Amino acid sequence: MGDAIRLAANEWPEPTPMGRYLTAGDMERVVLNRYPGSGPATELREILAARYGVAPDQLTFGNGSTDTLLGLFLMFGGHGRTTLVFTPTFPIHMRLATIAGGAVARENVGLPYEISAERALAAVERTAPHVVLFCTPNNPTGGLIGDQVILSVAERYPGTLVLVDEAYGDIAGTTLLPALADHPNLVISKTFSKEHAAAGLRMGILVYHPDLAEAVRAAQLPTNVSVVTYALATRIARDEGTIRSRIAEIRSERERVRRGLSGIEGVEPFPSEANFILFRVGGDPVRVYDRFLDEGVLLREMSSWGCPGCLRVSIGTPAENDRFLAVAARVLAPTPA
Ligand SMILES: Cc1ncc(COP(=O)(O)O)c(C=O)c1O
Structure with missing residues (x-):
């Protein structure tokens, strides 16, 4: 499974060591x-x-x-x-x-x-x-x-x-x-x-x-x-240049994640201008959250915030987003009747 990835707190996903500054x-x-x-x-x-x-x-x-x-x-x-x-x-x-x-x-x-x-x-x-x-x-x-x-x-x-x-x-x-x-x-x-x-x-x-x-x-x-x-x-x-390039990266990765989620039947991502996406799932969101966690992907379950049936994913590094989308395709795909 590899290391777990944290896509739950809308942080910038790459480490920024103090010594860089x-x-x-x-x-x-x-x-x-x-x-x-x-x-x-x-x-x-x-x-x-x-x-x-x-x-x-x-x-x-x-x-x-x-x-x-x-x-x-x-x-x-x-x-x-x-x-x-x-x-x-x-x-x-x-x-x-x-x-x-x-x-x-x-x-x-x-x-x-x-x-x-x-x-x-x-x-x-x-x-x-x-x-x-x-x-x-x-x-x-x-x-x-x-x-x-x-x-x-x-x-x-x-x-x-x-x-x-x-x-x-x-x-x-x-x-x-x-x-x-x-x-x-x-x-x-x-x-x-x-x-x-x-x-x-x-x-x-x-x-x-x-x-x-x-x-x-x-x-x-x-x-x-x-x-x-x-x-x-x-x-x-x-360091304004770095801030600008981070924003450009977040926007393009967010679009990629949104497209990936929209392509899964029964999943409804809400339009986002931020570094996260709220999405509604067909089944019980707590079970879906647990299944992501079992696969090493930490998300935020959002019914307790007043968004029934929803989870929130923070935009990660490109590799983390790949992994999120791969797990999403497995976890969120409708189960055959
Ligand atoms: C809307 C909003 N305001 C403020 C914060 C917290 O910001 P800070 O880290 O500056 O306390 C967050 C963090 O997720 C947030 O979503």
């Missing part, structure tokens, strides 16, 4: 005795601000987006406040809002995951939330939410925080960053865990309107990210 000289320059302060973040702030088309002080950093989002929920979505999410979506969002002490309201979109502006506005009207969360592309469904849907909420409800999780936005090639200047209640979340191939580093970024950024900085912990993380993240961010 930090030289011995860098290690001498990164000193550990002082608190991080604002200095070690300066270069990363400048590189990302230029890429995002914003000013450097519109960014805040944290230990992955789970950390930046928890901070945001503590500030805007805590006790006595409500966060609206459109399900099925990334369950960590709901967990973070709950940990922060807030309530979660759900609008169940189901499959296919298509949200119209009318539906989004009606959900906001119904639940009167303090924070509305849009995840685009959405995990686990993979598709996009239209910019106009999100902006119509931000415009109709200027006193509500509209948080857009763009963890997979660079893979899709879409972003609402240009809308930030005219929408002070919009916040955009980014991460180094996907096409930056650094899920283990833990680097999350929030991008705010300048006015909101100032208020958030006043409340934020000043030393929440280590100098080591900043040094590595700066090197990774500078």
